[in-house]
Amino acid sequence: MSRDLTELSTERVRVERRGPAAWVILDRPEAMNALSRQLNLELADIAGALGDDPELRAVVITGAGDRAFSAGADLKERKGVGAAETGPYVDAISGAINAVAAIPRVTVAAVNGYAFGGGFELALACDIRIASDKAAFGLTEVRLGIMPGAGGTQRLPRAIGVAAAKELILTGRRIDAARALALGLVSLVVPPGELEAAAQRIAGELEGCAPVSIAKAKEAIEGGVDLPIAEGLKLERACYDVTLFTEDRNEGLRAFAEKRPPRYRGR
Secondary structure (H helix, E strand, C coil), rough: CCCCHHCCCCCCEEEEECCCCEEECCCHHHCCCEEEHHHHHHHHHHHHHCCCCCCCHHHEEEECCCCEEEEECCCCHHHHHHCHHHHHHHHHHHHHHHHHCCCCCCCEEEEECCCCHHHHHHHHCCCCEEHHHHHHHHEEEECCCCCCCCHHHHHHHCCCCCCHHHHHHHHCCCCEHHHHHHHCCEEEEHHHHHHHHHHHHHHHCCCCCCCHHHHHHHHHHHHHCCCCCCHHHHHHHHHHHHHHCCHHHHHHHHHHHCCCCCCCCCC
């Protein structure tokens, strides 16, 4: 029986089980799903708990309402906070985003509206990004006298290349969903009413994939992307060898021979 994930829901983050996926919904539509310190602490805890669920195949992150995925850090909350006191706020947003990046399942950002600042950085921490054709993206921090500080300067160049990332980060420019698709920032753009179904289809595809295999493949990609090719191949082999000694590997071979869908258990 699938675990009831609603128990993980908080005042600011709603969690739902939809088939093989956990839907994590930033639930502050009145504030354009801004990432307050408390929301970030809650999101980090939720991300850690989801990583322990072997039945999950995907985690979909989206925003409540139809205006914003997340408009970024809650600047109203930080109003009047001196530079020396901002550390806990920055630690909380970085901690939440890094916790999402560390989930050993496929993470999908379903970007349903504005994704600015920390909201954009949260989307960048996900493995797959899809967007509504009403979505917009921007790391606008330089226009506020700061700079991206929750992974944007590191993850955006890895996603779209250094030149394009510099263009967006150094100008603070906002781009629409069509430009995001052209840059390879997102892999799919659909009308707003089709976004949830598109994300759920991706989750459905993952039902046929072994959780340990996904986790080790993610480890090989993320750990090897900046290594020399010879070192990257060693890492790949080490990750591959782990999958050889799993029950799911044996189940996959049996299912193939018996011409039936595999029943993976994540072990």
